[in-house]
Amino acid sequence: MKRVPAVLALAIASAFGAQAQAAQTTKYLILAENGKQTGEQVVERGDDGLTKVRFIYKDNGRGPELNEEFRLAADGTMTSYAVKGSSTFGSVVDERFTRQGRQASWKSTTEQGSTSVDGAAIYVPLNSSFEVTSASITALAAAGGQLPLLPSGTLSQRKLDEVQVASADGKTQTVQLLAQTGLGLSPQFYWATTGEKPRLFAVVVPGAFTAVEEGWQASGKLLAERQQKAEDQMLVELAAKLQHPLPGLTVVRNARVFDSEKAVLGAASDVYVLRGRITAVLPAGSPVRGAVAEIDAAGRVLLPGLFDMHGHVGRWEGGLNLAAGVTTVRDMGNDNAKMQQILDGTVAGKLLSPQVVPAGFLEGESPYSANSGFVIKDLQQAKNAIDWYTEHGYPQLKIYNSFPKAILKETVAYAHQRGLRVSGHIPAGLRAQDALDAGYDEIQHINQVMLNFLVTPTTETRTLERFILPSEKVAGLDFDSAAVRKFIATLKKKQTVIDPTLATFAFLKQKDGEMNEPFAPIAKHMPPDVQRGFHVGTMKIADEATLQRYRKSYAKMVEFVGRLHRAGVPIVAGTDELAGFTLQAELEMLVKAGLSPAEALQIATRNGARYTRTSHERGSITPGKLADLVLVDGDPTKNIGDVRKVAAVITRGYLIYPHEVDQALGIQPFVAAAPQLKALEAVSSNIAASGNEAALQRISAGARQRD
Numbered sequence: 214m215k216r217v218p219a220v221l222a223l224a225i226a227s228a229f230g231a232q233a234q235a236a237q238t239t240k241y242l243i244l245a246e247n248g249k250q251t252g253e254q255v256v257e258r259g260d261d262g263l264t265k266v267r268f269i270y271k272d273n274g275r276g277p278e279l280n281e282e283f284r285l286a287a288d289g290t291m292t293s294y295a296v297k298g299s300s301t302f303g304s305v306v307d308e309r310f311t312r313q314g315r316q317a318s319w320k321s322t323t324e325q326g327s328t329s330v331d332g333a334a335i336y337v338p339l340n341s342s343f344e345v346t347s348a349s350i351t352a353l354a355a356a357g358g359q360l361p362l363l364p365s366g367t368l369s370q371r372k373l374d375e376v377q378v379a380s381a382d383g384k385t386q387t388v389q390l391l392a393q394t395g396l397g398l399s400p401q402f403y404w405a406t407t408g409e410k411p412r413l414f415a416v417v418v419p420g421a422f423t424a425v426e427e428g429w430q431a432s433g434k435l436l437a438e439r440q441q442k443a444e445d446q447m448l449v450e451l452a453a454k455l456q457h458p459l460p461g462l463t464v465v466r467n468a469r470v471f472d473s474e475k476a477v478l479g480a481a482s483d484v485y486v487l488r489g490r491i492t493a494v495l496p497a498g499s500p501v502r503g504a505v506a507e508i509d510a511a512g513r514v515l516l517p518g519l520f521d522m523h524g525h526v527g528r529w530e531g532g533l534n535l536a537a538g539v540t541t542v543r544d545m546g547n548d549n550a551k552m553q554q555i556l557d558g559t560v561a562g563k564l565l566s567p568q569v570v571p572a573g574f575l576e577g578e579s580p581y582s583a584n585s586g587f588v589i590k591d592l593q594q595a596k597n598a599i600d601w602y603t604e605h606g607y608p609q610l611k612i613y614n615s616f617p618k619a620i621l622k623e624t625v626a627y628a629h630q631r632g633l634r635v636s637g638h639i640p641a642g643l644r645a646q647d648a649l650d651a652g653y654d655e656i657q658h659i660n661q662v663m664l665n666f667l668v669t670p671t672t673e674t675r676t677l678e679r680f681i682l683p684s685e686k687v688a689g690l691d692f693d694s695a696a697v698r699k700f701i702a703t704l705k706k707k708q709t710v711i712d713p714t715l716a717t718f719a720f721l722k723q724k725d726g727e728m729n730e731p732f733a734p735i736a737k738h739m740p741p742d743v744q745r746g747f748h749v750g751t752m753k754i755a756d757e758a759t760l761q762r763y764r765k766s767y768a769k770m771v772e773f774v775g776r777l778h779r780a781g782v783p784i785v786a787g788t789d790e791l792a793g794f795t796l797q798a799e800l801e802m803l804v805k806a807g808l809s810p811a812e813a814l815q816i817a818t819r820n821g822a823r824y825t826r827t828s829h830e831r832g833s834i835t836p837g838k839l840a841d842l843v844l845v846d847g848d849p850t851k852n853i854g855d856v857r858k859v860a861a862v863i864t865r866g867y868l869i870y871p872h873e874v875d876q877a878l879g880i881q882p883f884v885a886a887a888p889q890l891k892a893l894e895a896v897s898s899n900i901a902a903s904g905n906e907a908a909l910q911r912i913s914a915g916a917r918q919r920d
Contacts, residue, residue: 240427245584268342274581274675281342288333289352302751306340323726334361347413365741368395373443378432388414398878399529420551452565456867461505462487467497468510473818473833476811478850486840489866518841520821521796523787530792531566536871537793538843540567540864546574570825572609573602579615581675592620603631608826612637614675625652655710659770684721687766710783713774715802717790722767725750731798738881775807786817810853860884
């Protein structure tokens, strides 16, 4: 599904625009990676200083539609702003901002407030067209690269690159690559014009879309190449700063090891790590066997690295996953070239990233198509795509909403023949039972499961109906009916895996203005704009009766996952939402469904390895397996919320301190003190001889400085 989190939607939706000259119209085209137009923005700037914007973006059967008006002060910041329309999932957008002198006030369906402000300040709408960022580029350039934000925060801008581009009719101009920081949890990159009053020219989001002025579409490839080089350098620097190589044989002492096979917390142990693998697990206090360094766990719980079984990974979100203890992400659909870059960068240690297990994305052509992976027309094209995924080492195939149902069974059979697991959404016109009959090994999302009992052959599940129908109807479903019990029995018999992504679907019952439940425990740790995003409702909930019905439906979806687990149906823990933090919330939702905290942890470790086919090297703390280790304060086997208290992570031969990652991203750390890596005095001479003493001192000093 990949619902765009409110804060990320804000970052994208304020990502590009144009500050046009007086009395002129500028049109922007939004193009998917395959060249298909998925949206447009038309900007009209009048002689009276009023800017009007019409914006629409549709991909995967959903997207915002906005009409916007605003005026700018002499310093380039807004004195008035208004937007109306609908958000990505159809909720009402109605927001206003005004500034008169020092007094600024704003009101939307989500929030309202006012403040007194001196000097220039940039207002950040909760939902906006891309023109807003264009105005911010101009204002920041005039202010020297930094301005306060309203309601709070600071936005900074710096230049990374410059290049000349050509239009379709032979015109040329020089554009510059800018990086803005201060909104969201990663830098935002924009291509802007040059000169005294720069404005946004284009935005390139690799693997997703390019938005550019009409007539300059051919420049997209060049801009993408230059932007990737600039991002590469920033990412390499970030990885070097936050990934600390372990210096040799290292022992994690006195850790209470979670046994993921038995779902119990074992006795305190000493765990030895060398070159990224576990070499021994001994009773705590055993004589040291040649280790050159140690980490004193001090009785903390040691978990196998957690699995997020439903990600759509990007190059900038790896730190969020690692800081949350997620050391493996199964990517459930991406641009193929982008995924290869991420895999290569991770292996080379140039990305701060968990290990990624990719699932190949296979979609059919339609007006509702998602534009990732391969979009095919017929069986031969489907087979060609499967061959490509097999040759590139993908262990799984994901089928999507518009896939041609007439060739589903043959496609699944061919994927199985090539050794791939098959999962996905349910193609339009079919029920989940039909997908089981066709040979699916797994189904993504609880709504796709619930639709089995709700759809007719004419239900259009490629639109928002796939969210609205379960919200409306699950409340009235009888889970003890013969049809439901038979379906659960079939899932158990076939051992069909369910990837419910419950935390993601909490948005179905969120009232605009209220906190989205999964993010309540982390909100106070987040930057101000991210906190604001957690309160933005996405569904169109018109009245109290609708709200109560949607809440009851969601509660029953959570209950249904518990029923599946008790019946023996395999469950995995996936997110499809804000990286890292949503996996922790998903485990809480599984406990809410009736699982014990230890069972939820087992699902995020053993089951993750089992259904990514990596059990031979991941999923448990066992000699010979990869040293994917997560030290946690508290006891998450008793209180699942303690899984947020990650003190240290070891993966791919690196030690990572979550508090360092959090601070780099503007997040208030969840753990105050981190266990330090120390040289063992008895073998300090050997360390010095190997050139690792300085590295140990640097890592230990970094931990002490940030405690």
